[in-house]
Amino acid sequence: MGFLDALMGGKKKLQGVAPDRLFAMTTAHVAMQTELSMESAGAAAIVFQALETSDFDQILRDAEELLRGTADEMEATIESADDEFGYRWMVLRDPDFDDLVVSLNTISTELQGGGYGDRLLAAVFAFEQDTKHSASMPNPSRKGKRVYFIYNFKRGAFYPFVPIGSEKKRDTPRELRLKAQLANEIPFEEDTTRWFPLWEIPL
Numbered sequence: 001m002g003f004l005d006a007l008m009g010g011k012k013k014l015q016g017v018a019p020d021r022l023f024a025m026t027t028a029h030v031a032m033q034t035e036l037s038m039e040s041a042g043a044a045a046i047v048f049q050a051l052e053t054s055d056f057d058q059i060l061r062d063a064e065e066l067l068r069g070t071a072d073e074m075e076a077t078i079e080s081a082d083d084e085f086g087y088r089w090m091v092l093r094d095p096d097f098d099d100l101v102v103s104l105n106t107i108s109t110e111l112q113g114g115g116y117g118d119r120l121l122a123a124v125f126a127f128e129q130d131t132k133h134s135a136s137m138p139n140p141s142r143k144g145k146r147v148y149f150i151y152n153f154k155r156g157a158f159y160p161f162v163p164i165g166s167e168k169k170r171d172t173p174r175e176l177r178l179k180a181q182l183a184n185e186i187p188f189e190e191d192t193t194r195w196f197p198l199w200e201i202p203l
Contacts, residue, residue, distance in 0.1 A: 021151070021156055021157070021158075021187050022101055022104055022105045022108070022123060022151060023101060023105065024158070024185065024186050024187055025097075025101050025125060025149065025151075025158075025186070026097070026098050026101050027185060028182055028185035028186045029097050029098075031182060031185050032127065032182070035181070036129060036178075036181060036182075037129060037130040038127050038128070038129040038130075038147065039127065039128050039129075040097040040100070040125070040126070040127055040128075041126035041127055041128050041146065041203065042093055042094060042095050042100075042126075043091065043092065043093045043094075043100075043126050043203040044091075044092055044100040044101075044103075044104055044123065044124060044125045044126065044203070045089050045090060045091045045092065045104075045123070045124045045201070045202065045203055046089075046090050046104050046107050046108060046120070046122075046123050046124075047087055047088070047089055047090075047121040047122045047123075047124065047198075048087065048088055048090075048111065048116075048119045048120050048121050049086075049087055049088070049119045049121060050082070050086075050087075050088040050119070051116070051119065055114070056114070056116060056119075059110055059111060059114040059116065060110075060111075062110060063106060063107045063110040063111070064078060064080075064090075066106060066110075067092070067103050067106060067107070075094060075095055075096070076092060076093065076094035076096075076099060076100075076103065077092070077093045077094075078090065078091070078092055078103075079091050081202070083200075087121060089202055090107060091202055091203065092104065100125070104123045108120055108123070108153070117153075120153040120154075121152075121153065122150050122151055122152055122153060122198070123150070123151040123153070124148055124149075124150050124151075124198065124201055124203065125148065125149045125150075125151075126146060126147075126148055126201070126203040127146070127147045127148070127149070128145070128146060128147070129145055129147050145162075146162075146163070147160065147161075147162050147178070148160070148161040148162070148163075148198070148201060148203075149161075149186070150196075150198060152189060152194070152196075155189055155194065156187065157187050157188055157189035157190075158186045158187060158188055158189065159175070159179070159188060159189045159192075159194070159195040160174075160175040160178040160179060160195075161175065161195070161197055161198065162174045162175050162178075163197070163199070168197070168199050170197055175195065176192075
C-alpha cells in the first residue's frame with residue numbers, strides 16, 4: 001500500500017472527513033513570518049481521488065469556474081493534473097496566502113457539499129524558510145529551503161514535511177522542531193507514524 005493510499009485510509013473505509021481546520025494556516029502564517037523567517041512559496045494544492053462520473057466532474061467544474069471568476073482579481077492561477085497513482089492534484093498559485101487558503105477551502109467545501117468528502121486526501125502548503133537568518137533579521141533576497149505543511153482531511157490535522165535533495169529523504173529532526181515551534185498555532189497530528197511523505201509535490 002502506498003503513502004497516498006495510507007492517507008486515504010488504505011482498504012479500510014473511513015467515516016467521512018474530519019472537521020475542516022484549513023483556516024488555522026492563516027493565523028499560523030503570521031507566526032511563521034515573524035518567528036521563523038518563513039514565507040509562503042505562493043503555491044498550494046488540494047489532492048483527492050477523482051471519480052469518473054458526470055456528477056463529480058460537474059462539481060469540480062463548478063468549483064473551478066467559481067475560482068477562475070476571481071482569479072484575475074486575486075492574481076491567481078489554477079491547474080490540475082493526475083499523478084502516476086491516479087490522484088488528482090489541483091494546484092493554485094497566488095502571491096496572497098490568505099487567498100490560497102480560501103481557494104482550497106472552497107474546493108473542499110464544494111466536494112463535501114456534493115457528498116464526496118470521503119474522496120479528499122490532503123491539502124498541501126509550500127513555504128520557503130531562511131535558515132541562516134533570525135526572524136528579527138530576515139533576508140528576503142535569499143531563497144530558503146522548501147518546507148511543506150500537509151493537512152490530512154481524514155484526521156483533521158496538519159504535519160510538516162521537509163524533503164532533502166532528490167533521493168526521497170526527509171529531515172525528521174527539523175519536522176519535529178517545526179511542530180514544537182508552531183504547536184500553539186496549528187492542530188498537529190500527534191501520531192508521527194501518520195506523517196506520511198508526499199514525494200514529487202508539484203509546487
